[in-house]
Amino acid sequence: MSEDVRNGRIRSIVIVGGGTAGWMAAASLRRHFGKAPIDITLVESSEIGTIGVGEATIPTIRNFYQSLGLDDLEVLRATQGTCKLGIRFKDWMAPGSAFIHPFSLYGQDLNGVPFQHYWLKARSVAEVGEMGEYSLGASLAAAGKFTVPAANPPSSLSVFDWALHFDAALFAQLMRRVAEANGVRRIDAKVVKVNLRPEDGFVASLDLHTGQSIEGDLFIDCSGFRGLLIEEALQTGYEDWSQWLFCDRALAVQSQPPEGAEPPPYTDVTAHSAGWRWRIPLQHRYGNGYVYSSRHIDDQAAEAELVAAVPDRLLHEPRLIRFTPGRRKKVWNRNVVALGLASGFLEPLESTSIALIETGIEKLKALFPDRSFDPAVVDEFNDWSRREMERVRDFVVLHYKAAQRGDTPFWRTTRDADVPETLARKVELFRSRGHIARYRWEMFQPPSWLAIFAGFDILPGGWDPALDGIDGAALAASLNQMRAGVARAVAQASTHGDFLRRYVGQAPAAAE
Ligand SMILES: Cc1cc2nc3c(=O)[nH]c(=O)nc-3n(C[C@H](O)[C@H](O)[C@H](O)COP(=O)(O)OP(=O)(O)OC[C@H]3O[C@@H](n4cnc5c(N)ncnc54)[C@H](O)[C@@H]3O)c2cc1C
Numbered sequence: 001m002s003e004d005v006r007n008g009r010i011r012s013i014v015i016v017g018g019g020t021a022g023w024m025a026a027a028s029l030r031r032h033f034g035k036a037p038i039d040i041t042l043v044e045s046s047e048i049g050t051i052g053v054g055e056a057t058i059p060t061i062r063n064f065y066q067s068l069g070l071d072d073l074e075v076l077r078a079t080q081g082t083c084k085l086g087i088r089f090k091d092w093m094a095p096g097s098a099f100i101h102p103f104s105l106y107g108q109d110l111n112g113v114p115f116q117h118y119w120l121k122a123r124s125v126a127e128v129g130e131m132g133e134y135s136l137g138a139s140l141a142a143a144g145k146f147t148v149p150a151a152n153p154p155s156s157l158s159v160f161d162w163a164l165h166f167d168a169a170l171f172a173q174l175m176r177r178v179a180e181a182n183g184v185r186r187i188d189a190k191v192v193k194v195n196l197r198p199e200d201g202f203v204a205s206l207d208l209h210t211g212q213s214i215e216g217d218l219f220i221d222c223s224g225f226r227g228l229l230i231e232e233a234l235q236t237g238y239e240d241w242s243q244w245l246f247c248d249r250a251l252a253v254q255s256q257p258p259e260g261a262e263p264p265p266y267t268d269v270t271a272h273s274a275g276w277r278w279r280i281p282l283q284h285r286y287g288n289g290y291v292y293s294s295r296h297i298d299d300q301a302a303e304a305e306l307v308a309a310v311p312d313r314l315l316h317e318p319r320l321i322r323f324t325p326g327r328r329k330k331v332w333n334r335n336v337v338a339l340g341l342a343s344g345f346l347e348p349l350e351s352t353s354i355a356l357i358e359t360g361i362e363k364l365k366a367l368f369p370d371r372s373f374d375p376a377v378v379d380e381f382n383d384w385s386r387r388e389m390e391r392v393r394d395f396v397v398l399h400y401k402a403a404q405r406g407d408t409p410f411w412r413t414t415r416d417a418d419v420p421e422t423l424a425r426k427v428e429l430f431r432s433r434g435h436i437a438r439y440r441w442e443m444f445q446p447p448s449w450l451a452i453f454a455g456f457d458i459l460p461g462g463w464d465p466a467l468d469g470i471d472g473a474a475l476a477a478s479l480n481q482m483r484a485g486v487a488r489a490v491a492q493a494s495t496h497g498d499f500l501r502r503y504v505g506q507a508p509a510a511a512e
Contacts, residue, residue, distance in 0.1 A: 005370070008370035008371050008372055009037075009038075009370055009371070010038060010217040010218050010368070010369065010370060010371060011037065011038060011039065011217055012038065012039045012040075012041070012215070012216045012217050012218075013029065013038060013039070013040045013041070013216060013217070013218045013219075013220060014041050014042075014043065014206065014214055014215075014216035014218075014219050014220070015040065015041070015042040015043070015219075015220040015222055016042075016043050016044075016191055016206065016219065016220070016221055016222060016223045016228055016229060017042075017043075017044055017221070017222030017223040017224060017228075017340070017342070018042055018043075018044025018050070018172065018176070018186070018222075019044075019050035019051060019168075019172060019222060019224060019340060019341075020050070020054055020168055020171060020172050020175075020340065020354060020357065021222035021339045021340025021341070021342070021357045022042055022044060022172075022220075022222035022339075022340070023042070023172045023175035023176045023179055024064070024175050024339075024354075024357050024358070024361065025220055025222060025339055025357070025360075025361055025364075026040055026042045026175070026176075026179035026184045027068055027175045027176075027178040027179040027182070027184070028064070028067070028068065028361045028365075029361065029364070029365070030179055030182040030183060030184050031067070031068055031069075031178075031182060032365050039185070040179075040183070040184045040185070041184070041185045041186075041187060041214060041216070042179070042184055042185070042186050042187070043186075043187045043189060043191060043206065043208065043214065044186070044187075044188060045188065045189060045190040045191075046188050047190060048190065050168070050169070050172065050224070051168075051224060051225075051321065051341065052168060052169060052252075052319075053168060053250070053252050053287070053289065053321065053348070054168045054348075054353060054354055055165055055166055055167065055168050055280045055282065055287045056084060056087075056163075056165055056267045056278070056280050056348075056351040057084065057163040057164050057165070057166070057351055057354050057355070058103065058163050058350075058351055058352070058354075058355050058443075059103050059161040059162060059163045060163075060355050060358055060359075061163055061164060061354060061355070061358065062162075062163065062164070063358075064358045068178050069178075070174075070178070072148075072164075073503055073504060075164065075166070075171075075174065076164065076166075076500075076503075076504045077504055077505065078170060078171075078173075078174045079164070079166035079167050079170040079171045079174060080166065080167045080170060080282045080283040080284045080285075081164045081165055081166040081167070081282065081283070081504075082164070082165045082263050082265070082281050082282060082283060082496070082500060083146045083162050083163075083164065083165075083265050083496060083499065083500070084103075084162060084163040084164060084165050084265060084266060084267060085100075085102055085103060085104070085137045085138075085140055085141040085146065085160065085162050085265045085266055086100045086101050086102035086103055086104070086137055086138060086141050086266050086267075086451075087100065087101045087266060087267045087268075087269055087350065087351075088100050088141070088264070088266045088267070088268050088269070089101065089269055089271075089399075089455060090268060090269070090270040090271065091270050091271040091405075092269075092271045092276075092399070092403040092405065092456070093403060093404050093405065093456060093457065094404070094405060099130075099132060099451075099454075099455035099456075100132055100137075100138040100141050100142055100266060100451075100455075101138075101350075101448060101451040101452060101455065102132070102135050102137030102138035102141060102160060102447075102451060103137055103160060103161040103162060103163060104135045104136055104137025104138060104159065104160035104161065104447065105135065105156050105157075105159045105160070105447050106119075106131055106132075106134045106135045106447060106450060106451075107119060107134035107135075107156075107157065107479070107482060108155060108156045108157060108482070109156070111466070113464045113466055113467065114434070114435075114436075114446075114464075115134065116131070116434055116450060116454070116460075117434055117463040117464040117466075117467055118463075118467065118475060118479065119131060119134065119479065120434065120459065120460065120462070120463040121463040121467050121470065121472055121475060122472060122475045122476040122479045123476075124472060125472035125473055125475075125476055126472070126473060126476035126477075126480075127476075128476050128479045128480060128483070129480075129483050130454075131450070131451075131454040131455075132451075132454075132455075133483045133486060133487075134157070134479075134482060134483055134486060135160070135447075135451075135486070136157060136158055136159070136160050136486050136489055136490070137160030137161070137162070138451075139486050139487065139489075139490045140160070140265065140489075140490055140493055141264070141265050141266045143490050143493075144262055144264055144265065144495055144496055144497075145265070145490055145493040145494065145495055145496060146162075146265045146493065146494065146495070146496040146499045147493040147494065147499065148162070149161065149162070157482060157485060157486060158489065162265075163351075165267065165280045165281060165282055165287075166282070167282055167284075187208065187212075187214070189208040189209055189210045189212065190208065190209040191206045191207070191208060191223075191228060192207050192208065192209050193206070193207035194206055194207075194228065194229055194232070194233035195207065195213075196233065196234075200334070201234070201334060202334045202335045202373075203216070203219045203229060203233065203234075203334065203335055203336055206219075217335065217371055218335055218337070218369070219335060219336045219337075220336075220337050220338075220339060220364075221336050221337070221338040221339070221342045221343075222338075222339050222340050222342060223342050224340070224341045224342060225323060225341045225342070225345070226342070227328065227338060227342040227343075228342070229336045229338075229342075230328055230331070230333055230336050230338040230342055230343070231328070231342075233336075234333045234334060234336060236328055236329055236330050236333045236338075237328070237329040237330075238324065238326055238327070238328055238329065238344070239326045239327050239328075239329055239344075240324055240325070240326045241325045241326040241327070241346070241393060242324065242325055242326070243417070243418075244325075244393065244397045244417065244418075244419065244420060245325035245346060245347055245393070245396065245397060245400075246275075246293040246295060246296070246400070246410065246413060246414060246417075247275045247276075247291045247292055247293050247325070247347045248293060248294050248295075248322065248323060248324060248325065249291070249292055249293075249294050249299070249302070249320065249321065249322050249323070250289050250290065250291045250292070250320075250321045250323070250347075250348065251289060251290045251292075251299070251302055251303055251306050251318040251319065251320055251321075252287070252288070252289040252318065252319050252321060253288050253289065253306065253307075253310065253314050253315070253316065253317070253318040253319065254285050254286065254287055254288070254314075254315040254316065255285065255286045255288055255310050255312035255313060255314050255315060256285055256286075256312055256313045256315055257285075257286055257311070257312040257313075258312065262495055262496060262497035263281030263282075263283075263496060263497060263500070264281060264496065265496040267279070267280055267351065268280075269349065270309070271403065271405060271411075272290060272292070272305055272309070273296075273297060273305060273408045273410065274292045274293050274296040274297035274302065274408065274409075274410040275290060275291045275292030275293055275296075275297075275302075275410065276290075276291055276349065277289065277290045277291070277306065277309055278291070278348060279310075283500065283504070285315060286312060288306070288310045289306070289348070290302050290303075290305060290306040290309075290318075291347055291348055291349070292410075293410055293413075294322075295413075296408070296409055296410040296413070297410070299320060303318050306318055323345050323347070324345075325345065325346050325347055326344055326345075326346075327343065327344030327385075327386070327389045328342070328343050328344050330378075330382050331343040331344070331360070331381070331382060331385045332378050332381045332382055332385075334373065335373055337360075337364055337381075339357050339360045339361065340353070340357050340360075341353070343356070343360065343385070344389060346389075346392060346393055346396050347396065349396050349399060350392075350395065350396055350399075350444075352392050352396070352443065355443060356388070356389070356392070356443075359388060359443070360385065363381055363384055363385065364381070367380060367381050384441055387439075387440070387441040388441040388442070388443060390420070390422065391422075391439060391441060391442045391443065391444070392443050392444070393420065394419075394420055394422055394423035394426065395443075395444045395448070395449070395452070397419050397420065397423055398419075398423060398427070398449075398452055398456075399452060399456075400414035400415075400417075401414065401415065401417070401419050401423075401427075402452065402453075402456035402457075402458055403415070403456065404456070404457075425437070426449075427453075427458065430449070430453055430458065430460060431458065431459075431460055431461070432460065432461075433460065434460035434462075434463060434464065436449045436450060436453075
């Protein structure tokens with residue numbers, strides 16, 4: 001290695017913020033760099049605290065903590081966690097409607113033709129059930145069952161994945177233990193001033209309320225919505241997406257459900273008059289929240305709706321959180337990389353925020369700079385992040401557009417609003433050809449899009465012409481065998497509650 005390269009290396013990383021984002025970044029980067037001579041310091045203020053929500057994840061979280069040497073049961077135990085096979089959407093199409101978006105494949109593709117085409121043709125001649133009956137993940141979830149997926153699934157019908165519900169504070173504590181055990185230095189203090197280098201506006205150091213000053217080469221802003229470095233110091237700018245995403249507030253409350261019933265292995269999201277309500281089962285309590293549009297309901301009315309809907313004893317007063325859906329114009333500016341809420345936030349639907357922290361950390365490792373902060377590296381990171389966030393935005397917007405309630409001003413607004421052009425094209429392609437376009441940097445894969453399309457009854461008028469020569473009745477018979485196979489696998493699985501009692505070791509809290 002040349003002297004120049006050696007001298008240009010980053011030697012110190014300063015992370016501001018000790019929420020989920022800050023401690024995930026600290027634990028993961030420390031592990032990644034091992035014994036490399038890079039100091040990692042995390043500054044957090046216990047006086048300011050964290051956002052305290054963010055309890056539903058998607059399956060990538062398991063790869064994330066496994067890469068830190070943690071296993072599923074360890075994390076479930078440490079975080080009062082439960083298992084999540086998907087999300088149940090209740091009342092979104094009309095009161096009483098429900099479907100599950102699983103982390104799972106549907107049926108079997110054959111001869112290069114996706115399963116949905118076979119299902120469409122079969123249902124034109126016979127009763128072949130809902131799409132969800134061809135997904136083991138969705139069927140287990142609907143039955144309140146849980147099992148871990150087979151290591152070598154015998155067919156694509158057995159392929160499913162799972163994620164966790166966890167207590168966000170306990171998860172951050174777990175990440176902190178891992179990070180500190182590997183040498184991350186923590187400072188509990190308030191950052192009161194960000195000092196910029198006069199020659200190029202890069203961050204040089206942070207002044208703390210204790211009088212101490214912290215210097216660094218690379219700063220990671222995990223300070224939450226305010227974006228202490230990326231926005232307040234560097235004035236990067238924010239792209240507001242509220243013309244597509246109308247929800248801008250949430251009321252969050254924890255509850256203690258009555259003894260007896262089992263926790264569902266999914267996140268429940270129920271449509272309400274001006275948004276939707278989450279319900280997340282943990283072992284020791286439930287998390288609940290109403291995500292709503294302040295353009296369509298005021299805070300008092302929203303609180304009354306939430307309190308009336310939660311069937312359990314509330315553990316505290318509902319807490320109001322305001323946000324602006326959108327993203328930081330650049331998530332990497334000069335020598336500051338923003339992660340977590342500091343980088344932007346859409347809204348909680350589909351639990352994407354923690355997953356975006358994971359991919360942000362992975363991108364940073366892949367494009368880790370030297371002290372010259374090559375603009376090509378920074379631009380690539382920003383371009384990748386922008387595309388990824390836009391694809392997630394499109395997926396979330398689809399839910400509102402596709403819901404056909406139209407029974408309140410909020411649901412009429414979301415139904416009638418324009419959608420991003422990229423989403424309009426994707427929907428059109430599916431309607432006209434049954435094809436799910438797949439783009440680079442996309443978090444949600446075709447089975448997830450299929451789940452939402454089919455769940456909201458967005459279906460193509462016909463099937464792939466390659467199936468025109470296949471006998472519809474014979475096809476329907478083989479599909480019915482397929483779904484009987486899924487039903488048998490579900491019958492053999494244990495309940496989610498039994499799984500937790502047996503392997504995690506604590507009695508789960510009861511459900512509604
Ligand atoms: C209503 C709601 C529901 C959500 N639900 C989900 C979900 O189900 N799934 C999901 O994936 N995500 C969810 N999210 C997002 C998730 O909560 C966040 O992505 C995650 O918690 C990361 O937050 P953070 O670490 O970026 O910020 P925070 O938790 O806000 O942490 C900010 C940190 O910065 C520190 N800080 C701030 N200012 C200073 C200062 N001056 N000096 C020193 N330290 C400072 C604070 O002390 C704190 O440690 C939800 C978000 C909201 C708003």
